[in-house]
Amino acid sequence: MSLFWPVLLIAAASALAAVIRLPERWRVLWALFPGAAFAWVVLSWPDVVGGGQLMATIPWFEELGATVDLRLDAYGGLMAGLVTGVGTLIIIYAAGYMEGSPGGSRLISLLLIFMAAMLGIVVADNLILLFVFWELTSITSYLLVGFSHEKLDSRKKALQALLVTGTGGLALLAGLVLLGIEAGSWQISEIIANADVVMASPHLHGIIVLILLGAFTKSAQFPFHFWLPNAMAAPTPVSAFLHSATMVKAGVFILGRFSPVFSGSEWWHGPVVIAGMVTLLVGAVLGLFQTDLKKILAYTTLAVLGMLTMLIGFGSDLALKSMLVFLIGHALYKAALFMVAGGIDHGAGTRDVWKLGGLRAIMPFTMVAGALAAFSKAGFPPFLGFIGKEYVYKTGTSLDHFAPIFTGAMLLGNMLMFALALKVGWYPFWSQPKEAARGHPHEGSWMMWLPPMVLAVLGLVFGFMTEWTGDTLVIPALAEITGTPMHEHLALWHGVTLPLILSLVTFAGGVMIYRAREYFWKKHDQVDSGPKVENAYDRLLAGTVKFAKRQTRAIQGGALSRYMFIVVGATATLLLWKFVRFQGWPELTWEGRLAPIPVIACIWVMAGAIAAALAQRRLVALLSMGVVGLGITALFVNFGAPDLAITQLLVDGLTVVLLLLVIYRLPPIRVEANKWVIRADAVLSAIMGGLIFALTLSAMQIHVIERVGDTLAQMSYVEAYGRNVVNVILVDFRALDTFGEIIVLAIAAIGVTALLSAKKERSPDED
């Protein structure tokens, strides 16, 4: 079956879910669609391990390098499995979570379209296509974070997430385009195969920085981390899916994808390692002070994303192996913990740690799921989380440079995460019972506890079957990232080694931090109001709005005369540029004889125009305008255009008469007081006039040998039986133009009628 089907299937399910409003009890059936896609990924797995791949192509804008190239390898397949597998459970969970509240169908539809986009990211093999899916996840994330759109706060946070990831997305686009141009190919697999071409490019550093910006914003790396905790305004199924298991991993995913291309560059390792380490520590430390279950989880997600990024930055096979184990483990336990937090919220009516406690008897299933997930996150053996941590320590201790610093950061991060895991998965159930906030705490439906249970149990199973997990999932994906076949295995037990000792230290430290939890919680408000990167974002946003306002006031303040000045000035500049840069000025020659009649007519016209422009009295201005028309009539007569002369005379007369009728309804001409304005206008008008003079002169100096008009003059009588060529052109050769002209006149007439008959009472004059 083609690679397109899973993506299309989920997208189709989204469209259907938007249209067909299933009753609440049946909504869980939507999970069948991603479930089928997941089954497809699982069934395709034998085809992609060991360097195999599935490919599919449809032509799109091939001239632009954009084709719909899809490719499934073991690395993409691993992610595809997470997206569809976790996604299936999330849909089940969402169906339960939204029971009794409005908008369930909408949530499921949006989750599904996000899922299709996310699946697109991991199977896209074309740079442009990758970007399209990437942006689609940003947009759907915006819609999902702002799901409760009636709340100002959630709209604001949705916008923040969109602006941060969207800005990064633009950087990514620039980076991908540059990468495609430099590599000479838009196909990702081809670019990876020819990494040395990119490494030799003079724009290498630019490409790296731009792609990193895209990945860091998406994966909420410091200093772009702040949007992720804020995105917790979303409903819990969304947080569990987008903001822990999948979307925020998109950044990490492409870092891993492009790691073989850029791993030779210092510009890659340095920023990636440092951003990862800072994010790890910032996330873990700030998480300590959080009192909202979802916020705690959001900060630990930051910490984990930081850890994954740091591991990719190290770039060694061991580091990448640890990254993959950690990534799988995290996707399983974090999504589960989020669902548990949502279940507690649902059942007990609050997510506030001060109000929670003693739920173990009331919510037994959720308790089991929470405990299993928390143990995996805390890194107890034999959970997958333990193996992930062992490998992380192994990586840290085997580094060539700064091993103590990085290992120290890992140790601190893991200790904090240990404590945070217990706070979410243990504390609400096993602490002293407190008064629940509202209602009677109760266990949710099976749709709410089964999905986290499945994920949490998988964390345990994968950990038990270490060797199977390694050989089937981790090592094939690792081979895709590194580009070399691997014959290693995962192991649960390495003997009493430094990593194991570090793990024990982590437990001890973690337990201590957990016991001191209330100390940190009490400082929540203090930390929350302290300095943070988000303030800089707020200021930047406010500054942009302020700047836009000022700029608009300056160049678009509403004064029409100023608009006119800008328009004329811009036109003059363009004309000037054309003359100076391309055309050159015309020669100043008097072509043709100076006959007395046209000379007088020209002077007459010019004098009339100047008088009309400067006259202070309405009547003088009007008559001068009439004079100009008469002068032009004379010119038409002189240069063999009697028809024009007649028309001009008629129109000129009509215009003057019409204006005479209106003129006394208008106030007298006002002369502006500001001399500088008049001077500036005069200078601009003179420049414009001079340019038009030059333009006319250049046009007259082009002598066309074969004029279209001559052909028309020859055909006039022969073909159209008319002797007046101008008239024949108007009513025969260019009849359609004349028809258009009549329509224009008709529209003008309708407009005039409408204006004149508009109801008088609308005008403020007569109020």
Added chain:
Amino acid sequence: MSMLIALTVGVLFATGVFCLLRRCLMRLIIGLVLLGNAANLLVFSAGGLTTGVPAVIPSGETVAPAGAADPLPQALVLTAIVIGFGLIVFSITLIHRARAASGNDDVDAFIETDQL
């Protein structure tokens, strides 16, 4: 001759633009008329000028006499004059109504829609 015609077009344009830059509604109309004339004269003369002989086929002949004026720019300008007239009439009415509705003939006072 060509330079004088070009100069006339230039002056018409300059005065027209100057009028358009004024804030008084009456000047706006004058500016439009002047600019219209300038544009017509520009198109008319751009193809080169021929003195005296209109593009009319004398009876008994089947083609226009040699050296007759170019009929095409004339046809274009004729259309332009008429359309220009339509524009002017519409503008006069519009300005008249604008003045009646706002009680003001200063174009810079019409800033309601653009105010921030």
